[in-house]
Amino acid sequence: MAINIQAYAKIKSIVLQNNATLVAVSKTKPIEDIQALYDLGQRDFGENYVQELTDKFEALPKDIRWHFIGHLQSNKVKYIAPFVQLIHGVDSEKLLLEINKQGAKNNRIIDCLLQVHIAKEETKFGFNEMELAELVSKMNTINLTNISIRGLMGMASFSEDKELVKNEFNGLQKIFKSISFSSFDTHPSLSAFNLLSMGMSGDYELALQEGSNMVRIGSLLFGERQYPVK
Numbered sequence: 001m002a003i004n005i006q007a008y009a010k011i012k013s014i015v016l017q018n019n020a021t022l023v024a025v026s027k028t029k030p031i032e033d034i035q036a037l038y039d040l041g042q043r044d045f046g047e048n049y050v051q052e053l054t055d056k057f058e059a060l061p062k063d064i065r066w067h068f069i070g071h072l073q074s075n076k077v078k079y080i081a082p083f084v085q086l087i088h089g090v091d092s093e094k095l096l097l098e099i100n101k102q103g104a105k106n107n108r109i110i111d112c113l114l115q116v117h118i119a120k121e122e123t124k125f126g127f128n129e130m131e132l133a134e135l136v137s138k139m140n141t142i143n144l145t146n147i148s149i150r151g152l153m154g155m156a157s158f159s160e161d162k163e164l165v166k167n168e169f170n171g172l173q174k175i176f177k178s179i180s181f182s183s184f185d186t187h188p189s190l191s192a193f194n195l196l197s198m199g200m201s202g203d204y205e206l207a208l209q210e211g212s213n214m215v216r217i218g219s220l221l222f223g224e225r226q227y228p229v230k
């Protein structure tokens, strides 16, 4: 168990050159590894499981910005609502409404990204382009005073085919741009829509080329994960 300091330096510099944010994905990894990366200056960390995230939040320095990047169930929003920095994988209106409710309870505005399904694989969660357009168009009619929709998140196909992955990222970037332009100023909860979270260990450089400004990287920094998790 050790972090890869050289990989961190390299990724950090590429990410900086692209004016992007690096989210270090620490799911399944021990507190000590997160602390080690923290000691090198990393502050944004991503987790996929609610219980694991709340445990780590308790144990680690309070200036860490915790990103929830997994599939979030509505009934678990309350556990992370008091402190979460950004929820990446919002994929239903029901979940949006619950996050809004928990934001209100905690007297804060919770930043979210809408997850868009861009991969070929059936298993990946997210809105398709039409569902997304529908949601955006009716935004005025839903009460979202305690949510700020900061942008979009997507995962490309898990594939060696670089052209395919590149096209999927490019497609997401186009959707991102069209929403930024069309909705700016019209919906309060979309007024800070400027984050495009795409790119992981295997494809982050392609994602940055296609306009990503937030990458989520785990295994390159922390080593391969061992499954099952718990």
Ligand SMILES: *Cc1c(COP(=O)(O)O)cnc(C)c1O
Pocket: 025, 027, 048, 069, 070, 155, 200, 201, 202, 216, 217, 218, 219, 220
């Ligand atoms: C696990 C995970 C990552 C990081 O994956 P790596 O390939 O280890 O970099 C990024 N995004 C999401 C949504 C994940 O679940």
